[in-house]
Amino acid sequence: MKRLFFLTLSFSLFVLIAASCSSKRVARLETSIVTDLSGKWNDTDSRLVSENMINDVLSRPWIGEFRASASRKPRVIVGTVINKSHEHIAIQTFTNDLERALLNSGKVSFVATAQERTELRAERADQTEQAGPAGRQLKGEKAADFMLKGSINSILDELQGTKVVFYQIDLSLIQIDTNEVVWIGQKKIKKIIDRDSLKW
Amino acid sequence: MPLLLLIFCLFWSFPAAAIEFSRFYPSLEQQVAQKKYDQAIRQLKKSKSEFSGNHQVLYQLEMGMLLHLAGRYQESNRLLHAAEDAMEDFYTTSVSSEITAFLTNDLNRPFEGEDFEKVLVNLISALNYSLLGQPAEALVEARKVDHKLGLLEARLENEKTKNAYRQDAFARYLSGMLYASMQEWNDAYIAYQKAFEGYQSYRRYYQTEIPPNLGDELLRLSTRLGLKADRAKWAKAFPKAKGKAIPPGYGEVVVLNYNGLIPIKKPKVKEIFVHVLGAPYLMKISFPYYLNRANPVAYAQLRLQDAKGKSYSGQSFVVENISAIALRDLRDRIDRIESRAIAQATTKFVAIKALEMKANDDYGFLGGLAVGLAGNIWAFQTDKIDDRGWRFLPGEVQMTRLWVPPGKYQVEVEYFSSQGRSLGAESLEQAEVKPKRVTYLKTRESPSSGFDPDMRLASRYRNTPDEEPSPISPGRAKSEKTNRIELSTPLAMTLNDSRGQAIPTQSQGGIQFSWIQWGKELDYHWGVGFLTFSSILPNTNPDQQLQLGNSYFTFDFRMDFTPSFYGGVDLGLGSSWVSCASCNYSSQGAAIGLLVFGLEGESLGGVLKLGPYSGSATAMNAQGGMSQSLTWSGTLATLGVTYKF
Numbered sequence: 100m101k102r103l104f105f106l107t108l109s110f111s112l113f114v115l116i117a118a119s120c121s122s123k124r125v126a127r128l129e130t131s132i133v134t135d136l137s138g139k140w141n142d143t144d145s146r147l148v149s150e151n152m153i154n155d156v157l158s159r160p161w162i163g164e165f166r167a168s169a170s171r172k173p174r175v176i177v178g179t180v181i182n183k184s185h186e187h188i189a190i191q192t193f194t195n196d197l198e199r200a201l202l203n204s205g206k207v208s209f210v211a212t213a214q215e216r217t218e219l220r221a222e223r224a225d226q227t228e229q230a231g232p233a234g235r236q237l238k239g240e241k242a243a244d245f246m247l248k249g250s251i252n253s254i255l256d257e258l259q260g261t262k263v264v265f266y267q268i269d270l271s272l273i274q275i276d277t278n279e280v281v282w283i284g285q286k287k288i289k290k291i292i293d294r295d296s297l298k299w
Numbered sequence: 300m301p302l303l304l305l306i307f308c309l310f311w312s313f314p315a316a317a318i319e320f321s322r323f324y325p326s327l328e329q330q331v332a333q334k335k336y337d338q339a340i341r342q343l344k345k346s347k348s349e350f351s352g353n354h355q356v357l358y359q360l361e362m363g364m365l366l367h368l369a370g371r372y373q374e375s376n377r378l379l380h381a382a383e384d385a386m387e388d389f390y391t392t393s394v395s396s397e398i399t400a401f402l403t404n405d406l407n408r409p410f411e412g413e414d415f416e417k418v419l420v421n422l423i424s425a426l427n428y429s430l431l432g433q434p435a436e437a438l439v440e441a442r443k444v445d446h447k448l449g450l451l452e453a454r455l456e457n458e459k460t461k462n463a464y465r466q467d468a469f470a471r472y473l474s475g476m477l478y479a480s481m482q483e484w485n486d487a488y489i490a491y492q493k494a495f496e497g498y499q500s501y502r503r504y505y506q507t508e509i510p511p512n513l514g515d516e517l518l519r520l521s522t523r524l525g526l527k528a529d530r531a532k533w534a535k536a537f538p539k540a541k542g543k544a545i546p547p548g549y550g551e552v553v554v555l556n557y558n559g560l561i562p563i564k565k566p567k568v569k570e571i572f573v574h575v576l577g578a579p580y581l582m583k584i585s586f587p588y589y590l591n592r593a594n595p596v597a598y599a600q601l602r603l604q605d606a607k608g609k610s611y612s613g614q615s616f617v618v619e620n621i622s623a624i625a626l627r628d629l630r631d632r633i634d635r636i637e638s639r640a641i642a643q644a645t646t647k648f649v650a651i652k653a654l655e656m657k658a659n660d661d662y663g664f665l666g667g668l669a670v671g672l673a674g675n676i677w678a679f680q681t682d683k684i685d686d687r688g689w690r691f692l693p694g695e696v697q698m699t700r701l702w703v704p705p706g707k708y709q710v711e712v713e714y715f716s717s718q719g720r721s722l723g724a725e726s727l728e729q730a731e732v733k734p735k736r737v738t739y740l741k742t743r744e745s746p747s748s749g750f751d752p753d754m755r756l757a758s759r760y761r762n763t764p765d766e767e768p769s770p771i772s773p774g775r776a777k778s779e780k781t782n783r784i785e786l787s788t789p790l791a792m793t794l795n796d797s798r799g800q801a802i803p804t805q806s807q808g809g810i811q812f813s814w815i816q817w818g819k820e821l822d823y824h825w826g827v828g829f830l831t832f833s834s835i836l837p838n839t840n841p842d843q844q845l846q847l848g849n850s851y852f853t854f855d856f857r858m859d860f861t862p863s864f865y866g867g868v869d870l871g872l873g874s875s876w877v878s879c880a881s882c883n884y885s886s887q888g889a890a891i892g893l894l895v896f897g898l899e900g901e902s903l904g905g906v907l908k909l910g911p912y913s914g915s916a917t918a919m920n921a922q923g924g925m926s927q928s929l930t931w932s933g934t935l936a937t938l939g940v941t942y943k944f
Contacts, residue, residue, distance in 0.1 A: 137384070181481075182435050185442050255446050258453065260390055294390045 138262065138292035140188045148268050149196035151286045156197070161272065161281040162206050165244065175201065175272070176210040176243035184253035184266060197247070197270075210243040245272050245281065260294035323349075324690055328560065331691060334743065336369035353396070356385045357410045357687050364423060364691040368557075368743060372427040379424045383443075386411055386420070401643055402650075405685035415464055415624045416689045418447050422470055422619075423692075426555065430739045434477040441477070444470040462631045463504040468497025469619035469696065475516065476553070476700075480737045488520040495536075505623035510616045511539070512700060518542025549702045550732035554601050554712065555741040556615050559594025559694025562625050564686040571641065584644045586637055587684040589629050591622060594694045596744045597717035601699040603708040603730070615697040622694040640684075647678045658790075665788050665808075669938040673905040676940075680863065680900055693743065705734045714744050783824075783899075785813040785906055787939025789832050794847070797915075797930035805837040805844075811908075811937055813855050813869070828853040830871055830891065832935070847931060848876045849889045849914045857895065868910075869893040875914030877929055882918050889914035897941060904941040910934065 128134065133143045165173040177198055180190045201207045211219060249270035256263045265287065272282040323346065330339040343362055350358035359382035366375035389411040400408040412420075421440040428437035444467050455462045472494035478487035494513060501507040514537025521530040522542065533540070564587040571582055599615040629636075651674030659667025699712075708731075713724035722744075730738050789809045794802045809832020817824045833848035851871030859865045871893075874886040893910035915930035 182439060183442075185439060185446060187436055187439055257446070257450055296390070296392060298391050298393055299395050 135290075138264065138290060140184075140186050140266070142192070144266065144288055145189070145192045146196070147288060148286045149193040149200070152193070152197055152268075152270055152284045153200040155284045156201065156272070156282055157204055157206065159282050164281075169244070172206065172208050173245055174208050174210050174241060174243045175245045175247060177212055178246045178248040180248065180270070181250045184251050185255050185264075186253065188251055190251065193268075194247070210241065216240075243275060246275055247272055249284075260296055262292040262294075264290045264292065324563075328690070331365070331368065331743070334368075336365055340365045340369060353407060353409045354687065355409070356382050356412060357689070359385070360412070360416065360420065360689045361691050363420075364689065367423055367427055368691070368741075370430075372431050376424050376427045379420050379427070383417075383420050383424075386417055401646055403681040404643070404683045405639075406683055406687070408685070410685075410687045412689065413625070413628055414451055414462075415621070415628050416692075418444055418451075418464075418467055418470075419621070419689070419692060421447065422467065422473075425470065425473060426739075426741070429473070429477065429553075429737075430741060432739075434480050434737075438474060438477050441470050441474040463500070463627045464624055464631075466493070466497045466500065467619075468494050468501045468507075471497050472510065472513065472618060476737065479516075479520075480551075482735075484520060484523055488517070488524055488526075491516050491520065501620075504627055505620045507617050507620045507623065510618060510698070512616070513537070514540030515542050519544065545702050546704075548705065548734045550705050550734050551737045552601075552603060552701045552703060552708070552710070552730055552732060553737055553739050554599075554615070554699045554710070554727070555739065556596075556599045556697040556699070556712065557693030557695070557741070557743040558596040558599075558697060559622065559744075560592045561688070561690060561692045561694050562589035562591045562622055563690060564588070564629075564684065564688055565590045566684045566686070582644055582648055583682070584640050585682055585684045586633070586640055587629070587686060589626050591626060592694065594622070595716055595722060596697075596714045597719075598715055599697060599699065599744070600713045600715065601701060602711040602713070603701060603703055604711070605704075605706050605708050611701055611703050613699045613701040615699040617695060618698045619696040620694075621692055621696065625688075644678075644682070647681070651675065651678060662790060666790060669788055669790065669940075672940055673907070673938055676898060676900065676903060676905040680898055703732055705732050707731050710740060712742055781817040781943050783815045783817055783826070783904075783941050783943050785811070785815065785828070785897075785939055785941045787811040787813075787906060787908060787937040790936045790938045792832070792834065792933055792935045794834055794931055794933040797932075802834075802847075802931065803837060804834040807832065807834045809833060809937075811853070811869075811939065813853065815855050815857060817857075817943070824857040824867075826855040826857075828855055828869065828871075830869075830873075843879055843881065845877060845879045845918075847914070847916070847929070848878070849891070849912060850874055850876075851889060851891050851912075853891070853893075855895070857897070863899055863904075865897050865899070867895045867897075869895055869908060875916040875931075877916040877918040879918070884919065885917050887915045887917060891935070893935070893937070899941060899943060902943045904943070906939050906941050908935075908937045908939075 130142070130146070135141065135143070162173060177194050180194060182188050182190060198209060202209050210216075247270060249268065252267045252269070254265040254267075256265075266289075268284075268286045268288075270284045271280050273280050327339050327342060330336075330342070340362070343358070343365060347358060359378045363375045363378035363382060366372070366378065389409060393409070396408055400406075411417075421443045425437040425440035425444070428434070428440060448464075448466055451462070452465050471490050475487045475490035475494055478484075478490055491513060495509065495517065498507065498509040498513065502509060514533060517533040518530060518537070518540055519542050521527075521533060522544075533542075566585040567588045568583050568585050571584060600612060601615065602610055602612045604610040651671065654674060655667050655671035658670035707729055710727040710730050711724055712727060714722040716722055725742065727740055727742055730740060732738055787810070789807055792804075792807055794804055796802050809830070811828060811830035811832075813826055813828025815824055815826025815828075829851070830853050831848065831850040833846050836845045836847065838844045851873030853869045853871035855867065855869045857865050857867035869892070871891040873889050873891075875889040876886045877884045889912065891910065891912035893908040895906060895908045897906035898904050911932065911934050913930075913932040915928065917928045
């Protein structure tokens with residue numbers, strides 16, 4: 100009888116453990132919460148970069164100077180941000196953040212990127228053909244005054260299970276007509292990743 | 300009892316007979332050679348469960364390479380990235396798998412890849428990105444190659460080991476090409492310079508010549524960057540190179556040729572003497588060595604033809620001799636592998652000897668013999684080398700580069716042997732060349748690409764094992780019936796009376812004989828046997844010394860778990876008896892049920908049984924008057940050998 104009791108007990112324990120292992124849990128997080136799992140570039144890094152860059156770019160005198168000379172809002176285009184790091188980084192997440200913040204500030208207007216322009220032109224050409232010349236006006240595009248370019252570099256140092264990753268994100272705003280650099284933004288991120296040398 | 304537990308644990312730690320790589324690969328390699336990549340991918344996918352656990356990274360690498368060959372570059376990258384992450388996690392050593400590996404063999408360690416395999420993950424991934432037309436991402440992989448090799452060098456300096464594979468010249472050469480395609484001339488120049496250094500050491504260690512067009516690239520870039528002194532240096536280093544400027548508006552076609560097969564690891568047995576408790580023993584230990592496989596292709600000729608019939612041609616050159624890197628890598632590490640294998644074998648050997656002596660002391664000569672025998676079977680069964688390796692890597696990567704005017708081209712590749720004899724030609728997909736852009740193509744030489752159609756793969760790659768290709772078959776060959784006889788002897792038993800109280804015993808002994816027929820088609824097997832054993836109870840008066848015995852006819856059932864590990868039950872009914880010098884007995888019924896676990900090799904094997912038994916008998920004194928009924932029960936453990944015929 101006693102044995103039967105133990106057998107039943109251990110079986111139900113097993114079922115309980117097995118059941119708790121296989122279940123899936125989901126919880127929602129604030130996007131501002133830092134979640135570092137693998138040590139790789141993640142959403143937190145992207146957010147830190149865009150916040151830093153936005154604060155910086157909007158507080159600098161280039162906007163005012165341009166408005167004073169051209170008496171209109173500067174038009175900006177996002178160029179290439181080259182990834183020169185050791186990781187595959189989704190660069191668009193923070194350039195999009197940056198674009199949105201600049202646009203919403205009302206101080207700057209944006210020109211669609213080269214790829215988007217090609218798509219738009221095709222669409223315009225198609226609409227003109229279908230709806231007649233009255234429908235859409237061709238060759239009404241506005242040129243950009245500034246281009247946002249940059250690069251992400253990383254330095255990796257590693258010894259016996261400890262890895263130090265250093266990212267440096269450089270963005271610069273270049274006046275297209277004059278090749279003048281009007282703003283340089285920089286953000287540095289440093290992380291240390293430790294690995295245990297033993298586990299059971 | 301602790302001894303019994305230990306033996307039991309050892310049996311459980313026996314590898315659930317790992318996938319037989321030597322049986323599994325030939326058919327897949329043949330499909331790869333015939334360019335049936337999708338078929339190979341499907342077959343590998345079916346075998347995914349065989350690669351679970353310790354071989355997971357190997358699966359990811361093989362699948363990644365097959366997907367690369369099939370032109371499914373994004374999927375390939377997903378797997379290669381996963382493999383890379385898993386390999387990095389192996390920095391954390393798992394103590395449990397190390398212990399298991401030490402008691403069995405290195406196949407019970409997670410496959411983490413040789414150093415060159417760890418680096419090639421990134422290189423193949425870089426090629427994936429290149430072929431996808433994403434040079435920036437490809438360069439990320441190239442940077443990882445540099446970082447890994449830097450780490451490797453630091454580690455090896457720590458371990459004071461020499462190693463030839465310190466830099467990957469091809470990764471740097473490819474970086475140069477990628478930077479140049481992005482018009483990053485400075486970076487391209489630096490990368491090509493490093494490639495030049497790399498290929499100098501490649502020439503020394505792997506007999507790989509410096510790519511002939513590296514000189515042209517260096518001359519062109521030093522001119523472009525206005526580095527006059529450097530230009531003079533390169534003109535001296537590459538007297539044949541002209542460094543002619545690329546006509547403006549031209550685009551480049553790059554064809555990657557994968558030739559041959561990578562060497563495979565095979566076991567080699569060495570005999571060495573070890574000293575255990577002062578006595579020398581001869582021990583056989585298996586080590587891996589690389590079996591090189593011949594690569595019939597010396598170079599390839601690339602022909603591009605545009606719509607008007609104008610054609611351009613170029614010859615391929617070796618950029619990475621993976622076979623040579625693999626061979627050299629193993630040669631550099633063989634001392635470490637050997638000392639580990641010796642340590643492993645000695646540990647096993649000493650453990651068996653110690654158990655044997657303990658069993659000899661506790662259970663007498665037979666017990667010692669049984670333990671020793673079981674131990675030796677186990678040692679023999681587990682003496683396997685770690686023959687895992689990334690086998691779908693090509694033996695060699697060659698490259699052809701051609702600058703041509705923009706347009707659409709028919710692409711043809713013709714292969715040549717080292718004597719300049721044509722081995723046949725094949726057409727690749729049409730290439731579209733855009734100005735100042737690089738179009739990457741890749742191909743793998745193969746018998747089906749138009750040459751040697753009747754030649755079998757085995758004869759083509761001279762040293763390929765000539766086994767018939769076979770899919771993974773976890774079961775034993777089921778074409779014939781086999782017979783098995785088992786001979787076991789009790790290792791330990793406990794005895795309780797009818798009230799459940801332990802009866803002390805003075806000595807115990809017995810024997811079980813079984814015959815089992817291993818069926819033809821079924822994984823279930825059955826047999827019959829006879830088991831008898833007895834216990835002598837201690838008594839100072841020899842006349843009253845009581846002997847309790849049980850004899851059973853057993854019905855035996857077995858089931859295969861893996862090709863060399865099986866289990867089952869022995870159920871028995873029979874009679875019990877009680878005897879002493881001065882008494883008669885009448886027998887009564889008895890029953891037994893044993894759980895069985897067994898291992899088997901080619902013909903010999905070991906078997907462990909464990910289970911409860913019961914019996915009752917009536918003893919009468921010599922005068923026939925007094926009678927005493929006895930009932931007992933207990934647990935029995937036996938250990939034995941099996942022989943298959």
